[in-house]
Amino acid sequence: MSPHASNLGIEMVNLLGAFLLLLAFAMLAARRTLSLIRFFAMQGFFLSASIFIVAFLSGETNLYYSALFTFALKVILLPYILKELTLRLDIQRDIETLVNVPVTMILGIGIVVFSFSLAAPISEAASTVTRSLIGVGLACVLLSFLAMITRKKAMTQIIGFLAMENGLLFSATNATYGMPMVVELGIALDVLIGSIIFGIFFFQIRETFESLDLKFFEKLKEE
């Protein structure tokens, strides 16, 4: 047990984990791009807060940097980029879903149950103070994936993709006090570059198809 470990701290992290999961569901249900981005930013905020607390509890100084970094990237920079992109592309209207929201929610609940049962043996093997939260991280990853699948517009795909990374980071923090700093930086950079490339693609795609609806991509397949 590290010096600062306290029940209150662990409860705090649990609470933040619950928020994270809640926000993942909110993203599944969200109908507007801008609210989706807001949810994403909030998720980033809770994530960095939880990393900060875990850092305090475990005494790992690396994690402070990680928390700071997450905050800068996921609460400020990426949401800003995404919002700019949305406004410029003029796509803040309703997002059509492939599967309607209630069904998606039910699927999501199933996925959460599956994730928790999956994470149980890992949690037993882990030695961190917050090991019970690995299931939450896994559930976030899978729920974001589900969000990517069930939406029609290209913009939601990238937000889902970024949210997946949130869940991944949360799992890693809670299972092993974070990935090595190098790996984390690498992933963060990938995500940043990825979103920039996506942004460029969106403009190109819209010029080609005059829409960001993914159904137009079906033309691209080989006959």
Next chain:
Amino acid sequence: MSYPLPFFSSPLDASLFVVVFWSAVGGLSLFFSRVRLFPLRWMFLPGALGGALLAFSGYRGLDFGLESRTLPLGLPDLPFHVREDGLSAFFLLLLGAVSFGVSVFSAGYFKGQDRFSLGRLLLEFHLFQASMTCVLLAGDAYFFLLAWESMALTSYFLVVTDHGDESVRRAGFLYLLLAHIGTLALFLAFGILAGGSHVSGFDQYTFDRMRSGHLSTFAQACAFFLAFLGFGAKAGILPLHVWLPDAHPAAPSPVSALMSGVMLKTAIYGMVRVWFDLIGLHGIAWEWGAAVLLVGMITSLFGVLYALMQHDLKRLLAYHSIENIGIIVIGLGLSLVFFGTGHPVPGVLGLVAALYHTLNHAIFKGLLFLGAGSILHATGERDLNRMGGLMRVMPQTAVLFLTGALAISAIPPLNGFVSEWLTFQTALSVSTLDIGVLRSLIALSAAVLALAGALTAMCFVKVFGIGFLGVRRTAPDKPTHEATLPERMGMLWLGIGCLVLGVLPVAVLNRLGDVSLALTGQGLPAESKASGWLWLVPESARKASYSPFIFFVVVLGSIALTFLAIRLLFNSRIRRAPSWNCGYPVRNPRMQDTADAFSQPIRHFFAPVYLMKRQLPSPEDEKPHFHVTIGDRHWNALYLPVLKIVGFLSALAGKLQTGRISVYLLYSFLTLLFLLFLVKAS
């Protein structure tokens, strides 16, 4: 022997040096192709020097014994092993000798070629040769397959040199496809062989380990036939030959010479290496040999029958390559049968005959392809039906081509005869066997050999008679001229090879006997070794012997005597008169036999073999035009059904591609869930 070569401590060193040297020549050529006014085609000459050095090192390596080394290259814990024994040395000699002639020839042939494409060609050409050398030097399956694939890729790029042409690209693709199918079989064969070793470790894949491994008979049979399939695809064994008649005409002639002369032989090397060395004769059953023999017979007969029907010179030569590979495989099959039934003496003879024919075929087929190249270069013509009278414009090329044609037709005293005769002698040892099936099969193989030889002779009567004699049937598009000096020099080298290998076979035979001794533990019988240089005695003098030198002297003597007699006694005038002037008032070049017409009796007789499409002119036609195309039955019987199945399966797999990103994401999502579920369940 401590210093067998100047500058190099061993033949293996020299061979490795040649690999590096060739790669360097290729790289430099590519660099120089960017330099204006650089006489790029002469870069073939340093390459030829490499070939000469390789031939020499191979020659010294024949009796140098085994030498092996581990190179500091390759992946961590998977270093490249190289080794050179008598068998490798023999094939290196073959590669070096042919490559020398072809390189010298190329220096003249590629005159006027565009600088950039020539630079690329030079790079690929030398890398191709270097990869073939690596194949022969490889001492482990990893390096072998790496070199094998590099050989396939470089030769593919050489085949598609003229890639502007649709048919060339198609031929190249077909070649690449079959080469890869073959490599797949080789992977499996080597995998099985590596599994025989009891100690597991990283050096399991070396040939030494495979040799000492123990496998069940079934596993050995699998390795044997997979190797046959894999190497057969490269060599052009039926029914995997379909790439050969397309790829050889598509490639530039020196490349065809190198591919047909040497690359097909690396496949023979592979067969001998895997069968006689890695699996080992103790594990070979005679039934396998009989299967090989049967396939060899069919291949050989098929090759020559289709060759006779061709009127494209290079395509014709390509079919002859199939035939000759068939003859080599017959030799190997006979050897396996005799070894398998416990008769090492004819067994060794069969192996030696096959190796000898490998060398001979490399030399004369190289020569013939170069000759075809010279004709193509000089006249712009590949179609025999439109040729004629070339002897008058290119007399030296004609004489050299004739040498090659006589050699391939197995006319003594040239080299083709010696090896076919040796194969024949092996087959005639059939009386020592007491298995009924084998007795008839081997007797049949002797008959097939004889038939193939006769049909080959007929085919080359056609080529030479129609191409070089008579007069040209159609007016040439451009003035024809004799081949350039380097071209003639290159062909002369191979022509001399045909003569020397034909007239002095005893030295070659004894060397090959040593190769066989090192490989199988069995050498030629003492009586054969003791016979002296003049008489070629395969087993014992009572059974058969042949003295090509005496034969040569007699042939030369009688020709000289006849010539002198005619010049001195009969009529000393040389009269020049029009061809085919038999007293008819009307005569034109169209009255000559065409290539198609010449082979008509065979086409008639063997009609069921061919898939013929004929276009017959009506009797009233003023300008009648006869046209016949010969298709390969294998396409309809084997390849098209396979193609259909593959197409069907691909269409099924294509259904996965819906074009909707959500569906693709769903695939990965479900896969992820499934894998996680598996993790949880386990």
